[in-house]
Amino acid sequence: MALATAEQEGMRDAGGIEAAVAQLSARFAERCSISRSVREHHGHTTTLLGNQLPDAVVFAHSTQEVSEIVKICAANRTPIIPFGTGTSLEGHVNAPAGGVCIDLSQMDDVVHVFPEDLNCVVQPGITRTKLNEYLRDTGLFFPIDPGADASLGGMTATRASGTNAVRYGTMKDNVLALTAVMPDGSIVHTGSRAKKSSAGYDLTRLLVGSEGTLAIITEITLRLQGIPEAxxxxxxxxxxxxxxxxxxxxxxxxxxxxxxxxxxxxxxxxxxxxxxxxxxxxxxxxxxxxxxxxxxxxxxxxxxxxxxxxxxxxxxxxxxxxxxxxxxxxxxxxxxxxxxxxxxxxxxxxxxxxxxxxxxxxxxxxxxxxxxxxxxxxxxxxxxxxxxxxxxxxxxxxxxxxxxxxxxxxxxxxxxxxxxxxxxxxxxxxxxxKMKYLQREHGDALDVMRAIKRAIDPLNIMNPGKIIPM
Amino acid sequence: MALATAEQEGMRDAGGIEAAVAQLSARFAERCSISRSVREHHGHTTTLLGNQLPDAVVFAHSTQEVSEIVKICAANRTPIIPFGTGTSLEGHVNAPAGGVCIDLSQMDDVVHVFPEDLNCVVQPGITRTKLNEYLRDTGLFFPIDPGADASLGGMTATRASGTNAVRYGTMKDNVLALTAVMPDGSIVHTGSRAKKSSAGYDLTRLLVGSEGTLAIITEITLRLQGIPEAxxxxxxxxxxxxxxxxxxxxxxxxxxxxxxxxxxxxxxxxxxxxxxxxxxxxxxxxxxxxxxxxxxxxxxxxxxxxxxxxxxxxxxxxxxxxxxxxxxxxxxxxxxxxxxxxxxxxxxxxxxxxxxxxxxxxxxxxxxxxxxxxxxxxxxxxxxxxxxxxxxxxxxxxxxxxxxxxxxxxxxxxxxxxxxxxxxxxxxxxxxxKMKYLQREHGDALDVMRAIKRAIDPLNIMNPGKIIPM
CATH class of the missing domain: 3.40.462.10 (FAD-linked oxidases, C-terminal domain)
Incomplete structure (x- = not known):
């Protein structure tokens, strides 16, 4: 894969981004914002890392819309940065090569609760507090509780956990299936609502923790727990x-x-x-x-x-x-x-x-x-x-x-x-x-991660400049 | 990736395989067998599927040796089929395009038990019964129990479970880390002995259930459980x-x-x-x-x-x-x-x-x-x-x-x-x-699996003809 990316060239592809933003503005009107304050909010980090703003922020309302946005960005080689609540602690929502931030916070529905199966399907923008408020009358709860009231999409993308993980595991253990938009705009479904499966590669677990560098998560099937008797x-x-x-x-x-x-x-x-x-x-x-x-x-x-x-x-x-x-x-x-x-x-x-x-x-x-x-x-x-x-x-x-x-x-x-x-x-x-620590932690396995990234996102438009140096 | 594989051509690459087997015989002497009875044992299925024999069987003794074998096979575009106990129920050990079976059953050591961490490191050839016999004095046990007394390598490769999974999960939940030989012979380590991590793509879970189509698993770090009081x-x-x-x-x-x-x-x-x-x-x-x-x-x-x-x-x-x-x-x-x-x-x-x-x-x-x-x-x-x-x-x-x-x-x-x-x-x-069911079960996600397979195993030498039609 000899394609030079905007990031590898150390520069943003201003022409491509401009074209993408123009098309997105035409399609999404006021839901595509180029206002500086909106962009500052979306490129803000909670860390010592400098803030790097996207060129535009699009507020998506459905998987289909996310697919449309990704197709426009892909056609214009424009970086895409997914955004939930912006509570990341390692600069995940920064836009080092500019591009389009997809804000998923308005996709915050509980799609379906299956109390008999102890699972539910949610959109990525719902926060853990809102989900548990919604579930209260069912006698069920979702146990993963990072410090912030993060969105389930962000929690999935960062493989979050929290204080209950010692008993209930992390997001890796509590996501059964995903709907995701791939870098070419195609929509895929990983996993199923069955509690276990041996049917092929575990794409669910590959996307959990991939931090928006492989796909945009637009629907999540979560395991739930019964509220304990005592x-x-x-x-x-x-x-x-x-x-x-x-x-x-x-x-x-x-x-x-x-x-x-x-x-x-x-x-x-x-x-x-x-x-x-x-x-x-x-x-x-x-x-x-x-x-x-x-x-x-x-x-x-x-x-x-x-x-x-x-x-x-x-x-x-x-x-x-x-x-x-x-x-x-x-x-x-x-x-x-x-x-x-x-x-x-x-x-x-x-x-x-x-x-x-x-x-x-x-x-x-x-x-x-x-x-x-x-x-x-x-x-x-x-x-x-x-x-x-x-x-x-x-x-x-x-x-x-x-x-x-x-x-x-x-x-x-x-x-x-x-x-x-x-x-x-x-x-x-x-x-x-934490990018600089991965080589020592993973050694040659980092090359395997890089090969996967290149295979799935050959244009390196999905949250570039995160996880793996390309 | 325009490389035609032996399988795509519907034929075995007899010349390449012959060259690989000659080199393996020279290197491994009597540990490289071309005897018909040994090959029949290793290409035997427990199902209605016909038996398809490999051209040779090599009994490996270490990760380093597996790497050597894979390098020889890769240089000669020779299919590689990993083998544990041969108890697979879906034809995993068949050799539809011929090639070299790597028998891992003699790599059956418990490398280390870490009782304080409730985990251990094992070689892939050890069976679940042997592992639990070894652990008995530690007060710990490994809960996953498929019907057969399978090897831990095979159980990892097929994402096995069994009667205890309802409480303790499947292999996906009980493998912390892996050592694996990739299709170019490089040796990688995935995961760590820490109970959780958010440091990059979850290669451990990608290899669990990959059935030898992406890598050969040569060491496994397993979670253990305390033997219950009652x-x-x-x-x-x-x-x-x-x-x-x-x-x-x-x-x-x-x-x-x-x-x-x-x-x-x-x-x-x-x-x-x-x-x-x-x-x-x-x-x-x-x-x-x-x-x-x-x-x-x-x-x-x-x-x-x-x-x-x-x-x-x-x-x-x-x-x-x-x-x-x-x-x-x-x-x-x-x-x-x-x-x-x-x-x-x-x-x-x-x-x-x-x-x-x-x-x-x-x-x-x-x-x-x-x-x-x-x-x-x-x-x-x-x-x-x-x-x-x-x-x-x-x-x-x-x-x-x-x-x-x-x-x-x-x-x-x-x-x-x-x-x-x-x-x-x-x-x-x-x-x-079960290959024929995957398209309906996974839809376009099967293309993502295929892209991963091509990226990691571009020559399609790793257990070809399994999981994904290439």
Whole structure:
């Protein structure tokens, strides 16, 4: 495939883009916007990465419309950037070679719920909160909960997870089938509503996590879960991070089907106390939740309490009262905002890595030592049941030395995770921010990814400049 | 990609194959066999498909050796067919264009067990029974259990599952990472030992289920499970198949984390009674198993018993005694042999489909009516918690009309499953036998699969003539 792309040439194909935008404006009228404020909103990153605006934003209303837009872009070799809620943390919605952003937020219907099959079909623009509100009366829920109220399309495209993944898996485990528009505008259906299949290549899993670089996801069939009969939860302080991590390892090994097990380091606990008006002991702390029958969730909580005691943790105070649990988990979900309160005026730069759980304590300790040595303010929270943790680095956006120090720290953190048989991102995705780590993480497998990208998107118009350097 | 392949030309490249076999014989000496009996063993199918022998069989001992073999074959455009235990049910190990069979059965080591991480690394030739024997002292087990004592490599390549999948998932859910030899002989590593990752395309899931058409799997990192503290199980007769299926639906919907829930129709129960010396009531019957704490498995069994009663089923007799359960599950695993006893001298042709669970009763009933109308002897068993069921059609291998009737029945069964939003194979894979159903099941997505196959294996040497017509 010797075709030089706009990106490889280091330049945007201004003529092609102009022609595409003209055709899209004629077809979609006010739903194709070239207003600077709309484009700024769609090319905005939540990170230290610079903002790179698309040339136009088209608000799509159907799979058929997405297909039309893609055909126009393909005919004019114009880059396409899909957009859900814009909450990506690694620059996924940036437009480094310009092009057309397809905003899918107005495709936010629940197409069908199949309660007997525990699955449903949704459009990509619906957010996880809206989906769960819709499902409430069915007795079912969708468990994946990234920090932001992201769209299901974005969550699928980045292989998102969250606090429940230790029990219910990630998007990879909870997407059964997809409708997607390919780079030539053709519409394909991957998978089926059957719970399992051995019928050919797993295109569903190939598109989950492909970040808009292979196709635009326009419909998603999701597995649902029954709302548990009973839920218990609580908090448990530990003398140090290592003993908290060791308690997590034993909990998982013991087969306790914990639904959530989250670590907050001392600094994060301080931040949450201040922001969410809690009075937690300022020590490394685990937040836990158990799902099951009434007897079962009590049994699970008691088993965990014993394990915690063995590692010097506790007291483990738990409750099955909904209001007490909600306050706790609201505080956990507000961790990002609580962090910002630690250093008013600072910008938070969030990064995530994931390691085998046996290396978790070691990785977290080395990272905390690194933070201390660098002098950064960087609280740490983690979905530790999966070996996944996040650092939110609070930087002065006007201090270049501090920004450089944050970048260098993030780089060390990622190499450390990869060296410990882990990955440079457990759930945020690659986008632009993590591209430089993939060669070391994947070696020659990156060439296989590149071959797939070239085969499916020979013009490199699908979210170019993300995941794989072409 | 204008390269004509041996298969497209409808002929084998005799010169290339001869050259490859000569080089392999020189390199691997007695580990490269051209003996007819060895080749017959490796090109044997367990189905009605004719046997198609490879030109040679090479017994590989390491990833490095597999790479060498692939390089020799690639240089001579010689087809490569990977082989584990030869228990495939859809002609996966046939060699329609001749070529070299790589036998991986001697690569059967457990490379490493990581008990803290609940995972292990194995070579592809180890069988599931051997792996679980190896793991016994660790308190861990690997749950996936297809009918045959298949190799983990073959199970990975066909995305196998079995009776435990309703609780523990399929191979897709239980493979974390792979080492694979690509069609040019390069060695790649996909995934990592971290429990989750968002770092690029999910090549692990692309290779799981690719049936040797994209790469040869030479090392597999598997998730393991803790052996449950307690297990209970039993059998429950129902007045008809429909009420049994409806009890399954409600059980799954109620969130009872059933570990196994298997349907045997009346004919299969008769066969098992005769073969395994049981005295089960000759009615449609569910075999069940529950994993958990001692209190938990009793609670689950009682909850199921109530559901069964609501549908006219029962009595549900369950036990937590290991010896009683073992006898029952041995009978379930011997279902294939029990079938053969129904019609001595007959050959069993086994097929599987999978539908959304809400369509299960309807699909099973229509299939049983079809069997009755056709006059075939075809007992039915199913992993019904997943909507997956199998028919074993007992045919006289010398009766061409009967064989034609069996083929026609299988075809109707597959169309029926696809029309009910299901799939033509839940766990057996495509091989040669199910290729003709993929166009209707996948539509244009089959073109995407073909593009991937061409990009990764441009010479079409990797198990040609399987999955996708090129």
């Amino acid at each position: 839920i218990s939860g609580g908090v448990c302080p530990f003398p140090d991070v290592e003993s908290a991590c060791n308690a997590v390892i034993v909990t998982i090994q013991s087969g306790i089907p914990v639904a959530r097990i989250e670590l907050l380091d001392t600094l994060q606990v301080k931040a949450c106390n201040a922001y969410s008006k809690l009075d937690l002991e300022e020590k490394p702390t685990l937040f836990l939740e158990f799902h099951g029958t009434k007897a079962g969730v009590g049994e699970q909580a008691d088993m965990f309490g014993e394990i915690a005691r063995d590692f010097g943790g506790g007291p483990f105070e738990w409750t099955d009262k909904a209001e007490d649990r909600s306050r706790l988990w609201q505080a956990r979900h507000d961790a990002y905002w609580a962090c910002l309160g630690l250093r008013p005026g600072a910008k938070s730069v969030t990064t995530d890595v994931c390691v085998p759980i046996s290396r978790l304590a070691e990785c977290v300790e080395a990272t905390r030592a690194d933070i201390a040595e660098t002098g950064l303010v960087a609280p740490l929270v983690g979905h530790v049941g999966d070996g996944n943790f996040h650092c939110s680095i609070l930087v002065d956006p006007n201090d270049e030395r501090e920004i450089a120090a944050a970048h260098a720290f993030i780089e060390r953190l990622n190499w450390r995770a990869i060296e410990m048989e882990g990955t440079c991102t457990g759930e945020h995705g690659v986008g632009q921010g | 297990i209970s199980g039993g059998v429950c007769p129902f007045p008809d198949v429909e009420s049994a299926c409806n009890a399954v639906i409600v059980t799954i919907q109620s969130g009872i984390p059933v570990a196994r829930i298997e349907l045997l129709d009346t004919l299969q129960v008769k066969a098992c009674n005769a073969y395994s010396k049981l005295d089960l009531e000759e009615k449609p019957t569910l075999f069940l198993e529950f994993h958990g704490t001692k209190a938990g498995v009793g609670e689950q069994a009682d909850m199921f018993g109530e559901i069964a009663r609501d549908f006219g089923g029962g009595p549900f007799e369950w036990t937590d005694k290991a010896e009683d359960r073992s006898r029952l599950w041995q009978a379930r695993h011997d279902a294939y042999w029990a079938c053969l006893g129904l019609r001595p001298g007959a050959k069993s042709v086994t097929t599987d489909v999978c539908v959304p669970i809400s369509r299960l009763a309807e699909c099973v009933e229509a299939t049983r009516a079809d069997i009755a109308e056709t006059g075939l002897v075809a007992p039915l068993v199913g992993h019904v918690g997943d909507g997956n069921f199998h028919c074993s059609i007992l045919v006289d291998p010398n009766d061409e009309r009967e064989i034609a009737a069996a083929h026609a029945f299988i075809e109707r069964l597959n169309w029926r499953a696809i029309e009910m939003e299901g799939t033509c194979t839940g766990e057996h894979g495509v091989g040669q036998g």
